[in-house]
Amino acid sequence: MRYVLGIDIGGTNLVVGAVSEDGRRILGLESEPTGAPQGADHVIERIVAMAARTIAAARAAEVDVEILGVGIGSPGPLNTKSGVVLLTPNLGWVDMPVRDRIATRLDLPAALDNDANCAMAGEWWVGAAQGARHAVTFTLGTGIGGGIVVDGKLLHGASDVAAEIGHITIETNGRRCGCGNDGCLEAYASGPAIARRAVEAIEAGADSSLQGIAAGDLTRITAQTVYQAAAAGDPLALEVVQDTAKYLGVGVANLINILNPEVVVICGGVTQAGDRLFTPLRREVTRRAFRPAVQACRIVPGALPGTAGVVGAAKVFLDAHR
């Protein structure tokens, strides 16, 4: 059977897998810390070693495995045509020809796209947005990434920086964002922003089981601990999740009013909160977006947690090479 290597380069982890040509099967899936501080050469070598093991695992699992090429998802901004990552603060890369370096080392053709675009491509190909003509993905993590499908095609825009939906302003004079702007969605609903809002509430005197978890060191509070405390019924954590749903709802409503998609997919750890997130999120969207646009649109969690980026990177390769 024919496979494509999917490589998802994250600031924290590298994920590699061999994705079948129909997107339904993944062989030899591997995840490792990125180790960005060791430098770009180390990261490339780690990717090449993981890819070799993935190919070996795929060949061990199945006879007649043919590897067509490599799809690579990376934080951006990047140039999809030249295959060069222009700048990634998390990885410390500047003008890094990551596509050609990996292609040369593996002796396989390769394609490069933004990591959040890859997640959208994966969800659209075989996940929660399958069959949609117009779709949007919000990927919530350290930042908030986005992917947009218009008329069945990933939207790249004039210079490969479309779908930066974490950086739409939802409060004109709001919280300062890491990008330098004030009031970005990311400054309210990313993982660190969720933790920060919980910490601020505790510092302002709120009572919460999070204080016990933090054991005197509030920097130990992460988005993950907030979700866990919310699942256990902690009132402050529930309020933080509710507020997250509200802010995210503003962002989702904006995208629905602009693009009128059939589906909005929410990806990332925050979806663990389940209905505690999605019920107030849908309520906020219904309140804010145009009724015929809301009625046309499902808001759903991603169907490929942990693998959307790898699967979508493979899809990006297939689209670029046929």
Next chain:
Amino acid sequence: MRYVLGIDIGGTNLVVGAVSEDGRRILGLESEPTGAPQGADHVIERIVAMAARTIAAARAAEVDVEILGVGIGSPGPLNTKSGVVLLTPNLGWVDMPVRDRIATRLDLPAALDNDANCAMAGEWWVGAAQGARHAVTFTLGTGIGGGIVVDGKLLHGASDVAAEIGHITIETNGRRCGCGNDGCLEAYASGPAIARRAVEAIEAGADSSLQGIAAGDLTRITAQTVYQAAAAGDPLALEVVQDTAKYLGVGVANLINILNPEVVVICGGVTQAGDRLFTPLRREVTRRAFRPAVQACRIVPGALPGTAGVVGAAKVFLDAHR
């Protein structure tokens, strides 16, 4: 030569013209008050009478005029496939089959689209967005309409309500908008919102030449009087224009971060303010949007003031009928 009738149905005025097949020439342009309170039948009859005069004027101006059909722009929401306007509060229409009624009365094939989409189509065809693969139009008037071109095609979305960019939230807990949402761009930067901000400042004690113009009746202050006072150097009016640029800049930056277009076109009376609007607008966008997206994008006034809707309606017909 071959022409298409363009009909721009507004809440205030009807505009009709015969647009040449290449979009470069308009014959028999007419404008009349819509007279919506007299009812839908009267409006349709007025459109038909205007169209007949326009056709006669075109035939008087040129030999061998062939009218291919009719393009109609109307406030929405509407269904481009069925040609039915679902609801227009300004006109009082509900489920109005405007395309087929006009087509029958004129005995010509017709096509229908949203008025703001038509403005985008006109600017994209022969105006300020000509040649762009990705473009956005903001049309500022009583409301704020929008049009989006992606990959050289008007974006309609899943249910013909894409590009409602007047109703993106820019202040999560901001001013109440006519649509029921809080903090919409339209609640800050539409004509009535511009007038309202000036009136509020005067009521709060600000000194302005607008008080003389209003002669004791602040309801006489309109966006138009604010632009005029700003052009004459009135400090309060200048501040209102500056704030308008800032709010509009938030909206434009959001669209640039989402769509990464080559051009954003600003249409409507507000563009009379010229550099007093565009200089702070561009500054705000540069501050807020991603640098590679800002660098790829021109922000310009519309090139077809008063006729973008008619020209674009003709283009919508041509696209639907070949």
